[in-house]
Structure formats: C-alpha cells, structure tokens
Amino acid sequence: MRLGLAEVYNPSMLPTLRPGDQLLLSYGSRVRPGDVVVMRHPFQHDLLIVKRAVERRGGGWWVVGDNPEVTNDSREFGVVPDGLVVARAVLRLRSPRRGPQGVAVGSLVSAVRPLRVRSRRLRAR
Template identity: 30%
Template sequence: MWPTLKPKDRVIVRPHNQHSELPAIGAIVVCIHPQQPSRRVIKRLSAVADHQLTILGDCPDASTDSREWGRIPRGHLIGEVVALVTRPLEQGS
C-alpha cells in the first residue's frame, strides 16, 4: 500500500462481520488473501458487486490485487483500517 503505508507502520482495524455495513468505497481494508488464506492483505476498497469486493493497492505498478486475483468474496473482509500509527524515522534514514 505504498505510499499510504510504509514498512513497519501499524494499523488499527475495526472488525467486520456479516451483519456490519460495508466500509465506504475508497476505505483501506484488511482481507484474507484469496490464494493464500493464512496471509492478510491491506488494500483499498474499489467496488462492491454481487457480494464480492474489488480491492486495489495504491501503487498500481507494484501492487498485487484484484487486477490479478479478480474480485474476492465479501466473507474475506476482516475489517476497515480506522487509524495509522507511523514509526518515527530513524537517524540516518
């Protein structure tokens, strides 16, 4: 999710369940990776259709997202990022 998120940034996520309203289009969300269920991905919600989500990274040239995987099931949505905690730059960075 570069440039929005940088290595070692931390996010606070509001959990989503089947009864929750979906996050707004454009929200940053955490989802189960569609091809590797033990992994989580952070992407931007781009579209919702037929209980499926289109999620895209902020850096199209470097992102693996719905352009490669296709839409993902709504059930893969873990939650919406509601806060970002950035780490201060280290000396010499």
C-alpha cells in the same frame, strides 16, 4: 465494535502505508468505497493482505493497492468475496523517523493519521 492492530509488511500500499506501519483495525465495521481493509488473500486464506476497497461488484469488493507497481490485487485475483474481508483500517500508526538530531517534528505530526478516501486512486482498473 472490536479493535485490533496489524503491521504492514510489504510496499503494495505505498505511499499511504509503509512497511513497518501499524494499523488500528475495526472488526465488523461497514466497508465503504475508499476504505483500507485487511482481508484474506483469495488464493491463500492463511495470508492477510492490506488493500483499498474501490467498489462493490457481484457480492464482493474490487480491491487495489495504492502502489501502481504492485499488481497483487483484484487485477490479479478478481473480486474478493465479502467473507474474506476481515477488518477496516481506521488509523495508521507510524514510527517517527529519526535523523542525526533526533526525531523530526514533522514526522511526529504525521505519526498518527486517519485513513481517508484517496479519490484520485479510486478507479477500478
């Protein structure tokens, strides 16, 4: 299993992922419904995007962002072929928030979190 890191740059996966979050990626891992994946954009292959794999459809994945306000996902570009899925995200690494008194304890606890299925979001739209 090959591992790597990627950084989130846009708000399409809010509230799960915020811009600036780092993702620990597993290349070649089996993708299951509910997994967060890094993939090549179907219309711009040099652009990598982060989405949630919802379900298998005709040789590919229906993917959506967790942020319903951003529609740059399968609602816009349809099913993503398997060959465009680059990796599965395993962990979110978040920089702790700093307040006036320093780093908040609660943010330290949530700085590293496994990415799990968000069942209420798993609806093909």
